[in-house]
Amino acid sequence: MRKSVAGRLKNALALSYQQNHRRWFLSSSHSRFFSSSPPVLDSAASTSMANSSSSPSPSPLTLQTINPKVLKCEYAVRGEIVTLAQRLQEELQKNPGSHPFDEILYCNIGNPQSLGQQPITFFREVLALCDHPAILDKSETQGLFSADAIERAWQILDQIPGRATGAYSHSQGIKGLRDAIAAGIEARDGYPANPNDIFLTDGASPAVHMMMQLLIRSEKDGILCPIPQYPLYSASIALHGGTLVPYYLDEASGWGLETFELKKQLEAAKSKGISVRALVVINPGNPTGQVLAEGNQRDIVEFCKQEGLVLLADEVYQENVYVPDKEFHSFKKVSRSMGYGEEDIALVSFQSVSKGYYGECGKRGGYMEVTGFSADIREQIYKVASVNLCSNISGQILASLVMSPPKVGDESYESYRAERDGILSSLARRAKTLEDAFNNLEGITCNKAEGAMYLFPCINLPQKAIKAAEAAKTAPDAFYAHRLLNATGIVFVPGSGFGQIPGTWHFRCTILPQEDKIPAIVSRLTDFHKGFMDEFRD
């Protein structure tokens, strides 16, 4: 989808305007790590536009005239490699046998149900009943739905004025659902949660955007982000005109996060005149999959408190932990366990219905829990939320179900538990199988996926391959990923989409294809890789 930006501007733009624009194209530190090419915006200028009919001007929505921040932002997860894959898929459909593989295997995006993962039955029962409450009055419904799903649907509907699931709700989300979520947070953490701190959103992503909008005043405002990171953060910061301040996770120590690195990057940014406002931590990590140790988390909380940073805790993979020696601890719990309350630390925790064992990406359900902000700031957050009126009700209901699933003794508990454990144990197995497969490949090392849904192997590309990539005007990891796709139909996202230490190359692969597809993926990948190394070995 990305086409090269070339072309001439035919119109008049205010010169002073254009000078302001130049600032937006000066690379911020992230440009070394992401594949964006600076857009072209130039031209003659004239400040007076008194008589519009004098000279033809280009339309407002052309590449040369749209908001430069739009041009600047990137999102590799659905970027170039995916467009290519879709084209190949179309070709396969039209012309079976036109490629050396039968199907495209999308390992680029954390979209479990698109690859065959089944939704949790209980959740869908409740949602269906809430979508069509009229059937609750019919006796036949008892035969089609479990009794506790019916009961839960009634409970939820009673919390919605007029049982109107088609009405805009309170802009933070239905109060009763927020109560359930707060109770779920408290049950998880052992510390109370306030329903008024919760803002239900169409997925976690809009909540992240809201916080970036609140925090970023200009490109002088910086947000500390892990490298590698999930590129929502880089894209959102770019869209809001801020500066991404990278901090590097240490691959050698399992993608460890050290506060001395945070401090170092913070000071470097400050010395460049950047006002660093917040720290993004993704735990469990994406793409890196590490689960932070509690001690590490305490250091991070302390760091934010000392440096006056808002802690933005992306915890959407909180249910995806695959190793017995690690556990998810929310940053809220860690902060409270340190004795830190509302006065001590400003913390925004993000959760979503898209991941975990529920994988309900298409529903767009999620929330942020906002603590440690003054009342006047919270009013502003509410106000911004109100402009969009509210998030989708079905997603809100699902968020409450995720945070308060069936309990021991409930009719659906056993089947819920079986579905949940089945999915999680399968994910753990797939994580291990793929990790081992990568580690068996020449020149590839792969850290364990302790959590989340991805593997992020490091590939030591031979010089020959790097030169070939240069000749093809592609980043070396993209070169590898393209070759892989063309040979096997497997779609990985090049590491440059997430950021990596310059001179190192990675790609991100999800652990989501169904278990029965994994052997084929492993064997095709292995064969391809052998061929690739034979071709390019130094």
Next chain:
Amino acid sequence: MPLKALDYDSINENVKKTQYAVRGELYLRASELQKEGKKIIFTNVGNPHALGQKPLTFPRQVVALCQAPFLLDDPNVGLIFPADAIARAKHYLLLTSGGLGAYSDSRGLPGIRKEVAEFIGRRDGYPSDPELIFLTDGASKGVMQMLNTIIRGEGDGVLVPVPQYPLYSAAITLLGGTLVPYYLEETANWGLDVNDLQRSVSEARRKGITLRAMVIINPGNPTGQCLSQANLREILNFCYHENLVLLGDEVYQQNIYQDERPFISSRKVLLDMGPPISKEVQLISFHTVSKGYWGECGQRGGYFEMTNIPPETVDEIYKVSSISLSPNVPAQIFMGLMVNPPKPGDISYDQYVRESQGILESLRRRARLMTDGFNSCRNVVCNFTEGAMYSFPQIRLPPKAIEAAKRAGKVADVFYCLKLLEATGISTVPGSGFGQKEGVFHLRTTILPAEEDMPAIMESFKKFNVEFMEQYEDHRGYSRM
């Protein structure tokens, strides 16, 4: 010494400047009173189901089946779901890539965008390209996204009607642009005067603003007027000559309460005008499942359609959409159903028609009831609600009332609306939330309260208004001049 992370002074100024009256002061006060036990009639937002309008049956059946596909395997499913709903659920599930729980294409499911394109084609008589239709989580997100694409800085101006739906003013402020107002003429049925438009444009340009886009809301919100074909042609010509993107907010296209000016889409008029203009004017058209007779606000389903946008720009817009991954899939199905409803001969057709017509006819009656009711009140003048969902009466506040408002530290119409709320429980939005001419005051209410409740509501309003006017008028009565 630990530093305070975030204080009010250090947050984004644009956020602080943003206003959105629809859920602002009046709404917050009404919610407080409701908590205290007072009965509140919320007429502040176009939220039909909250005021008793029932969802249409067929779409709810289809989406419920899509939510729980295991029902489709149950031999008893036919006992509570009609066969055509079952068939339609299967149809939509096939269009998804893994059911409702998978991210779709970031632009929305191709199969549904195709249904939308076919709907547009039938409506307008011109083919529409599904690749240029993007589904969004409500039309508001689409508006935000387009304005974000257009606004580069405060030097960029967007023409917005006054009065307007304050999503536009809020979005422009949030994005750091400049709102350039053009006034609708109340005495001419909220008509648009191209001369006034030209004046607004010239004045903005004198201030160094680059005009980028023009918003029209047709049918209007809060004003309800339906634009005539001639009006639309004028507007399109204007955009052509002034090089503006036209943002056509057409979310109320199903809500038409008079027969002289049926809905005609901006796109149809544009294409009717032929080249060069039909090939040059950039147009974005917005629609939703929240309004019409569907009123499915809570689903957050909408779309925008792009006309004459170059492919590279479409790619950039697609890129931004991809950051949000995808619009919610259930709402996409609602959209598909809305543009492709049951047809004659379908099992559910009669019920669908009965339910839809019932709602539309009732809205038409309520539009008339409310307009007449307001016009029968002292110092109140109200244009007829030709379309949309609102009534926007002008309240001629006596000078003493305006002074009292000032003393209370409130804008005059806010003062009136707060008093109305306290006295009657009717929660409206003051006209200042939408914009109005200096010294002229309005309030916006919806026409959505149930028909049987309307007479009592209008009586309640009338009683309050009489008392208010008697309190603040001098003995000679307020002059209408």
